[in-house]
Amino acid sequence: MTPVKNIPRHQKLYEILRKHISDGLYREGDLLPSENELCQLYGMTRPTVRQALSTLSNDGYIRKHQGKGSIVHHLPREIGILSVSGTTSAVGNRNLQTEIIVKPVLVPWPDNFMFPLSEIEKESGCIYMERLRFLDGVPIFYDITHIANMNLPRITSRQFENRSLFRILREHYHIEIKGGEQRIKAIQASPKISRFLNLKKGEPVLHLERKLETNNPVLFLYSSIFCNTEKYSIFGRF
Amino acid sequence: MTPVKNIPRHQKLYEILRKHISDGLYREGDLLPSENELCQLYGMTRPTVRQALSTLSNDGYIRKHQGKGSIVHHLPREIGILSVSGTTSAVGNRNLQTEIIVKPVLVPWPDNFMFPLSEIEKESGCIYMERLRFLDGVPIFYDITHIANMNLPRITSRQFENRSLFRILREHYHIEIKGGEQRIKAIQASPKISRFLNLKKGEPVLHLERKLETNNPVLFLYSSIFCNTEKYSIFGRF
DNA sequence: TTAAATAACTTGTATTTACAAGTGAAATAT
DNA sequence: ATATTTCACTTGTAAATACAAGTTATTTAA
Numbered sequence: 001m002t003p004v005k006n007i008p009r010h011q012k013l014y015e016i017l018r019k020h021i022s023d024g025l026y027r028e029g030d031l032l033p034s035e036n037e038l039c040q041l042y043g044m045t046r047p048t049v050r051q052a053l054s055t056l057s058n059d060g061y062i063r064k065h066q067g068k069g070s071i072v073h074h075l076p077r078e079i080g081i082l083s084v085s086g087t088t089s090a091v092g093n094r095n096l097q098t099e100i101i102v103k104p105v106l107v108p109w110p111d112n113f114m115f116p117l118s119e120i121e122k123e124s125g126c127i128y129m130e131r132l133r134f135l136d137g138v139p140i141f142y143d144i145t146h147i148a149n150m151n152l153p154r155i156t157s158r159q160f161e162n163r164s165l166f167r168i169l170r171e172h173y174h175i176e177i178k179g180g181e182q183r184i185k186a187i188q189a190s191p192k193i194s195r196f197l198n199l200k201k202g203e204p205v206l207h208l209e210r211k212l213e214t215n216n217p218v219l220f221l222y223s224s225i226f227c228n229t230e231k232y233s234i235f236g237r238f
Numbered sequence: 239m240t241p242v243k244n245i246p247r248h249q250k251l252y253e254i255l256r257k258h259i260s261d262g263l264y265r266e267g268d269l270l271p272s273e274n275e276l277c278q279l280y281g282m283t284r285p286t287v288r289q290a291l292s293t294l295s296n297d298g299y300i301r302k303h304q305g306k307g308s309i310v311h312h313l314p315r316e317i318g319i320l321s322v323s324g325t326t327s328a329v330g331n332r333n334l335q336t337e338i339i340v341k342p343v344l345v346p347w348p349d350n351f352m353f354p355l356s357e358i359e360k361e362s363g364c365i366y367m368e369r370l371r372f373l374d375g376v377p378i379f380y381d382i383t384h385i386a387n388m389n390l391p392r393i394t395s396r397q398f399e400n401r402s403l404f405r406i407l408r409e410h411y412h413i414e415i416k417g418g419e420q421r422i423k424a425i426q427a428s429p430k431i432s433r434f435l436n437l438k439k440g441e442p443v444l445h446l447e448r449k450l451e452t453n454n455p456v457l458f459l460y461s462s463i464f465c466n467t468e469k470y471s472i473f474g475r476f
Numbered sequence: 477t478t479a480a481a482t483a484a485c486t487t488g489t490a491t492t493t494a495c496a497a498g499t500g501a502a503a504t505a506t
Numbered sequence: 507a508t509a510t511t512t513c514a515c516t517t518g519t520a521a522a523t524a525c526a527a528g529t530t531a532t533t534t535a536a
């Protein structure tokens with residue numbers, strides 16, 4: 001039994017090059033091998049190579065210049081955990097620890113939910129969880145997640161401590177994040193938020209409301225995230 | 239004299255379809271014509287059509303589903319002026335008015351600028367301007383812009399009142415925005431900011447620091463933007 | 477010495493062809 | 507009637523080919 005799907009060649013090349021950039025093999029400002037060289041190196045044709053480079057460019061890893069080549073973009077110094085661009089798989093988790101405040105439980109959807117819900121979602125009820133995420137030991141993100149309870153058996157009894165929610169969804173349920181949308185606001189920390197994020201009451205907090213799309217067209221993840229941006233900023237490319 | 243460049247066919251189709259979506263000709267949830275139908279309709283081949291659809295998908299206008307087709311995504315209800323994804327040309331300006339607080343002037347770069355500067359940029363000095371932007375009469379954005387003073391003749395004497403900075407750069411200097419990066423924070427309104435945005439001192443304000451890349455590889459635009467997110471949120475797709 | 481032309485690269489655009497894989501409806505067998 | 511199969515249609519992947527257009531270094535001409 002080989003459950004490994006046939007991964008497209010352009011995606012394979014994308015991942016190789018991305019890893020090389022992340023690992024510092026290609027550094028900021030470096031020219032990537034030319035498209036024709038990559039064709040030779042990896043035994044594929046130019047359209048395939050170009051598709052890989054196009055994805056890298058969209059994700060902000062390289063910039064392409066006609067006549068010159070593909071130049072490696074500098075990697076963000078700040079946290080990109082909530083990076084607005086880029087693939088989910090590109091999300092780093094250096095020094096990131098997660099504490100579960102509320103383990104996944106099955107509850108009805110709240111009234112006046114932050115995003116409109118489909119009938120199917122309303123009927124299913126939702127899985128609710130709260131997490132607090134630390135960067136270098138400092139609480140940075142307070143994250144409230146809602147997922148429609150659709151074909152996710154035993155999810156409430158899984159171990160979330162040291163594994164990311166995305167990884168559990170991918171490995172156990174074959175759910176991949178494909179895209180999403182978000183609203184960003186600056187608000188005053190409520191007593192609850194300020195307690196979790198170790199802030200004074202009323203201090204400014206970044207509030208993100210996100211709806212994430214998956215490879216299942218009727219399944220979405222919803223997150224309400226409160227960020228302490230005193231020391232760190234949210235970084236994004238576009 | 240025809241100064242109109244040859245616009246690529248895939249880009250032409252992208253703009254046609256985007257306009258149809260914006261105008262409501264194709265509505266949320268609608269299936270776009272299939273790739274083969276678009277080939278016939280516009281007299282191009284499938285790779286060309288696919289390139290247009292790929293851009294539309296990246297910009298969040300459609301979602302593609304293998305076996306089904308391209309489905310029109312709903313348009314954001316909130317303001318996307320600072321939309322994190324999407325092309326600059328897609329930025330709407332409904333009900334958006336701009337007031338110039340400080341007309342473009344040539345000044346030296348500030349010390350400890352928010353982004354590192356190249357030697358060329360430092361030598362050139364910079365063009366500085368401040369703008370206040372209103373949505374439905376309410377001040378929402380306070381925008382401080384820095385541009386390196388490179389090949390931008392007479393820019394300090396142009397009329398900025400009713401035209402967007404981007405349009406002036408495009409039409410007079412052939413400068414196009416290609417991408418960029420940004421940091422997002424929540425901060426407390428300083429006295430100056432709170433005065434401009436009509437807020438109480440200390441209220442939370444969204445702060446964005448952006449570096450925009452152009453088709454000129456050494457020319458960047460820098461903006462420090464303060465947003466009143468009391469009534470509106472910043473919306474983004476990814 | 478200097479400036480212009482050339483050549484050799486690079487990426488961008490576009491066509492053509494072929495098959496794989498997912499979706500959904502119609503036809504068929506049970 | 508119901509379940510299964512088939513078929514037509516969709517997008518996804520991949521190759522081979524050709525030329526356009528931007529960049530850079532070299533060569534050539536003034």
